[in-house]
Amino acid sequence: MENKDQIDIFTLVVIASMGILVLMLFIVFFIALYQKRMLAHKTELVDAENKHQKKLLDASLEIAEQERIKIATNLHDDIGITLSVLKLNLSRAKKNINNIAVFDEIISDSNKNIDDSLDTVRSIYNDIMPPTLMKLGFVKGIKELCNQINYTDTTEISFSTAQENMEFDKKIELQLYRLVKEVLNNTIKHGKPSIIEINIEINGSCLLVTMLHNGLGITTEAIKKLSEQSTGLGLKSILTRTQLINAIIDFTILNDQIAKVTINVPI
Amino acid sequence: MDNNRLLVSLSQCLSLFPFLGALINIKKIKECLLPVFVLLFVNVAVEIIATIYIEFDKNTNEILHVFTVIEFSLLSLFFAFFFKKYFNPIVIYISIPLFFIVAYVDYKINGLNSADNFSVSVESFILVIYTLFFFYYVLKNLIFDNLLAQPVFWISTAVLFYFSGNFVLFVFANYMMRVDLDKYLLLWSIIHTFFNVLYNIFLGIGIWKTRIR
Numbered sequence A: 001m002e003n004k005d006q007i008d009i010f011t012l013v014v015i016a017s018m019g020i021l022v023l024m025l026f027i028v029f030f031i032a033l034y035q036k037r038m039l040a041h042k043t044e045l046v047d048a049e050n051k052h053q054k055k056l057l058d059a060s061l062e063i064a065e066q067e068r069i070k071i072a073t074n075l076h077d078d079i080g081i082t083l084s085v086l087k088l089n090l091s092r093a094k095k096n097i098n099n100i101a102v103f104d105e106i107i108s109d110s111n112k113n114i115d116d117s118l119d120t121v122r123s124i125y126n127d128i129m130p131p132t133l134m135k136l137g138f139v140k141g142i143k144e145l146c147n148q149i150n151y152t153d154t155t156e157i158s159f160s161t162a163q164e165n166m167e168f169d170k171k172i173e174l175q176l177y178r179l180v181k182e183v184l185n186n187t188i189k190h191g192k193p194s195i196i197e198i199n200i201e202i203n204g205s206c207l208l209v210t211m212l213h214n215g216l217g218i219t220t221e222a223i224k225k226l227s228e229q230s231t232g233l234g235l236k237s238i239l240t241r242t243q244l245i246n247a248i249i250d251f252t253i254l255n256d257q258i259a260k261v262t263i264n265v266p267i
Numbered sequence B: 001m002d003n004n005r006l007l008v009s010l011s012q013c014l015s016l017f018p019f020l021g022a023l024i025n026i027k028k029i030k031e032c033l034l035p036v037f038v039l040l041f042v043n044v045a046v047e048i049i050a051t052i053y054i055e056f057d058k059n060t061n062e063i064l065h066v067f068t069v070i071e072f073s074l075l076s077l078f079f080a081f082f083f084k085k086y087f088n089p090i091v092i093y094i095s096i097p098l099f100f101i102v103a104y105v106d107y108k109i110n111g112l113n114s115a116d117n118f119s120v121s122v123e124s125f126i127l128v129i130y131t132l133f134f135f136y137y138v139l140k141n142l143i144f145d146n147l148l149a150q151p152v153f154w155i156s157t158a159v160l161f162y163f164s165g166n167f168v169l170f171v172f173a174n175y176m177m178r179v180d181l182d183k184y185l186l187l188w189s190i191i192h193t194f195f196n197v198l199y200n201i202f203l204g205i206g207i208w209k210t211r212i213r
Helices: A002-095 A100-128 A131-136 A138-151 A170-191 A220-229 A233-244 B002-014 B016-024 B033-055 B061-083 B090-110 B117-141 B151-165 B167-179 B181-212
Strands: A156-161 A195-203 A206-213 A248-253 A259-266
Touching: A002 A100, A002 A220, A002 A233, A002 B117, A002 B151, A002 B167, A002 B181, A131 A138, A131 A170, A138 A156, A138 A170, A138 A195, A170 A195, A170 A206, A170 A233, A170 A259, A220 A233, A220 A248, A233 A248, B002 B016, B002 B033, B002 B181, B016 B033, B016 B181, B033 B061, B033 B151, B033 B181, B061 B090, B061 B117, B061 B151, B090 B117, B117 B151, B117 B167, B151 B167, B151 B181, B167 B181
Parallel strands: A156 A195
Antiparallel strands: A195 A206, A206 A259, A248 A259
């Protein structure tokens, strides 16, 4: 019996040592293999993020380009043509200086052309630098925007805020205004809501813009997928502007009838 | 018995391989590899002294008691110097003087002339934990792009294989010696030699990788 125990101990030591060897071999191989895979996966994620950032950058450059083209087209097609007509009118007026009736008609036409041009210039200016936003601040700017949309009778927008006179960095105000405008445009275009409620409040050191609407909702994940797949600039513009002001934008569907968009901006 | 001596001699000679590699790459031995280089030198010195002792039929256990403490200290410093780049390895620093206490207890209980199996078992256990933590930390934080090109990986692998493979042998050594000394010596010459060979090969690869870096 004692011999058997002795042999067993020696056998146990041999088996245990070999078992440990196999285990350690497995551990080391596993670690070497797994580390490669994890590194490859990490590289993939970094590449994907870089691609996404590049897409957003390209989108923001294209948006800036399109705005320049829009301004150039407005200047050329409206103001350029109007100025050409005014020049012709001046020549006609010079020729008809003794014909009071014709002269008066030319002056009246020219006045109308100048008024149209001034409206076009104002419209371009308002688009670039909304005056209400510039002079009266973000809250009044958004109120004005809501009024403009209400005038179109497509959607009914109501606006509420507890802080009428909030002030923060002008650059953030402008970008946030454009972001809210872009989100509203997209919501009205794709969600087709009949009612939108906008609320603005300050939450600690952040500004919170909340939009509730009864149109077709979408989630943040769906937005990100769409922005990668689609060639349209609207979504990319929203994501780019959000990043520019270090904001967090969240799209949720609360239920069948209400969807929500929140924009959280540090100020 | 001659075959046992042959195997043991073979493994002793193999300890020259990483030592020579360290001498060739001596300029590249920096930071956490410094304690390993010192250990390689101590290894070779101990092997030579042990061989001389055996030739004169003297008990080698007294050298091994001292060697165990030096080996543990140097390998702990290797891990401590590696980890100090990322966090404060105060646990490793504290374990060194604590191990001195363990070795002293072993000496008091068993004396210098018997094998230091208790302290070697404790040493094996702690060093295996250090190596497993090293692998876990490196994997979790993805510190290296190419793990197989890092000297620290091969040195840790060497430590892991040697001390985990010999752990059971160390734990039951005293019992097996009392029961059947010849069988124990046979087992020692096979198992310990095998893992010692692996240990020296991996250490050598680790030292060689410092040249490629």
